[in-house]
Amino acid sequence: NLSDRLGTVFDRLRGRGALSEQDVRDAMREVRIALLEADVALPVARRFIDAVTEKAIGQDVLRSVTPGQQVVKIVHDELVEMLGGESGAQAEPLNLAARPPVVVMMVGLQGSGKTTTTAKLAKWIREKHGKKALMASLDVARPAAQEQLAVLGTQVDVATLPIVQGQQPVDIARRALESARLQNVDVLLLDTAGRLHVDQALMDEMKAVAGVSTPTEVLLVVDSLTGQDAVNVAQSFSGEVPLTGVVLTRMDGDARGGAALSMRHVTGKPIKFAGTGEKLDALEAFHPGRVADRILGMGDVVSLVEKAAATIKEEEAEQLARRMAKGQFDLNDLRMQLKQMQNMGGLGMLAGMMPGMKKAKAAMAQSGVDDKVLVHMDAIIGSMTPKERARPELMNAKRKKRVAAGAGLEVQDVNKLLKMHQEMARAMKQIRKMGGFKGLAAAFG
Ligand code: GDP
Numbered sequence: 001n002l003s004d005r006l007g008t009v010f011d012r013l014r015g016r017g018a019l020s021e022q023d024v025r026d027a028m029r030e031v032r033i034a035l036l037e038a039d040v041a042l043p044v045a046r047r048f049i050d051a052v053t054e055k056a057i058g059q060d061v062l063r064s065v066t067p068g069q070q071v072v073k074i075v076h077d078e079l080v081e082m083l084g085g086e087s088g089a090q091a092e093p094l095n096l097a098a099r100p101p102v103v104v105m106m107v108g109l110q111g112s113g114k115t116t117t118t119a120k121l122a123k124w125i126r127e128k129h130g131k132k133a134l135m136a137s138l139d140v141a142r143p144a145a146q147e148q149l150a151v152l153g154t155q156v157d158v159a160t161l162p163i164v165q166g167q168q169p170v171d172i173a174r175r176a177l178e179s180a181r182l183q184n185v186d187v188l189l190l191d192t193a194g195r196l197h198v199d200q201a202l203m204d205e206m207k208a209v210a211g212v213s214t215p216t217e218v219l220l221v222v223d224s225l226t227g228q229d230a231v232n233v234a235q236s237f238s239g240e241v242p243l244t245g246v247v248l249t250r251m252d253g254d255a256r257g258g259a260a261l262s263m264r265h266v267t268g269k270p271i272k273f274a275g276t277g278e279k280l281d282a283l284e285a286f287h288p289g290r291v292a293d294r295i296l297g298m299g300d301v302v303s304l305v306e307k308a309a310a311t312i313k314e315e316e317a318e319q320l321a322r323r324m325a326k327g328q329f330d331l332n333d334l335r336m337q338l339k340q341m342q343n344m345g346g347l348g349m350l351a352g353m354m355p356g357m358k359k360a361k362a363a364m365a366q367s368g369v370d371d372k373v374l375v376h377m378d379a380i381i382g383s384m385t386p387k388e389r390a391r392p393e394l395m396n397a398k399r400k401k402r403v404a405a406g407a408g409l410e411v412q413d414v415n416k417l418l419k420m421h422q423e424m425a426r427a428m429k430q431i432r433k434m435g436g437f438k439g440l441a442a443a444f445g
């Protein structure tokens with residue numbers, strides 16, 4: 001895993017005072033290997049290392065008080081640039097300003113997540129842009145592909161073009177445009193057919209569809225789990241159809257990160273969205289800065305807080321963010337977190353998003369904690385006194401026994417919960433030390 005590997009290299013650098021040029025070169029050799037192992041294309045990795053090395057061995061850096069920290073920052077900034085960010089703050093938005101109906105065309109291989117992403121985007125456009133959308137499936141290759149989109153349409157409450165059997169993609173695209181005009185639709189989303197592999201017939205079909213629909217956005221949907229293959233697919237498509245952006249799906253999975261890092265270089269186009277699950281709200285604007293943070297192992301705290309804010313009341317999220325930022329995190333906070341975990345789709349969803357969550361999750365898995373146990377944990381904290389919740393260090397053997405009995409569980413379960421709290425509190429403190437809360441503090445004042 002890329003973030004683990006880089007994390008190790010940088011933990012070593014961060015802790016150091018004076019650095020020599022050789023230290024930097026050694027570290028960069030390891031970074032290079034980590035990038036290649038994460039499926040970053042070779043020329044991309046090489047360019048990255050050259051740029052970082054040049055900046056890092058500058059006299060100012062090596063003579064500074066905290067050279068290690070500065071090298072980490074240089075790597076971070078370079079990652080952001082590689083991911084397509086100038087300042088790294090903002091994801092590139094959809095271009096919906098053209099005269100309606102604005103056409104958004106989705107392209108990509110079969111199974112990459114085009115149809116799902118089309119529905120997610122339609123929902124996004126309806127909810128976040130307040131625009132009227134229409135979806136049309138041009139997939140006549142796969143049986144029931146058009147029906148699949150119709151079903152998703154009802155789920156996200158966005159109209160789909162009525163299905164007419166026997167029509168070819170180009171004719172469906174024309175009919176969709178006509179229908180969009182008649183119904184005063186703002187944004188028309190075209191979900192196209194894929195193939196198992198890139199071939200000329202597919203490219204010809206995409207060109208023909210683009211020809212009749214003149215899309216404002218042509219989004220390439222790629223599966224981030226396919227690593228170097230995703231990069232090859234991007235290369236093939238970008239030579240043939242006028243892409244305007246990329247959507248990386250399955251970012252919730254165990255992606256090695258390389259696809260994201262190479263995508264900008266290969267297509268010359270920004271990554272605009274990340275798919276983070278099968279559910280239709282599992283779509284995020286792609287923020288280069290946050291992904292760089294995540295790759296460097298700082299955890300995607302801002303995304304996490306946003307996610308939480310969407311699920312729970314906003315004041316609660318702000319309060320939690322502020323307390324996390326200050327390094328305060330008691331059992332009341334843990335309880336709130338557990339509630340949110342349940343709301344947000346369980347433990348799996350949170351893994352990789354939260355700082356130290358990987359460690360905490362491993363600890364939980366080891367002690368047999370799963371989603372069902374969230375309920376038990378809530379019961380344990382519920383049996384504690386307010387004082388115990390605020391100061392978990394008070395929990396001695398006697399108190400543990402009382403609490404366990406109150407929750408109808410064993411002392412062992414209480415210990416597990418306390419251990420998990422400790423892990424999380426420690427992870428948050430670490431993040432704070434590394435300055436990973438800067439963005440968060442700015443966002444929440
Ligand atoms: P298409 O052939 O390109 O239209 O792909 P589909 O949209 O039919 O998606 C194929 C499978 O991938 C479906 O089971 C989706 O639920 C799943 N999928 C799509 N996007 C994501 C994602 O971001 N995360 C996860 N975990 N699954 C996804």
Ligand code: MG
Binds near residue numbers: 115116145192
């Ligand atoms: Mg499809």
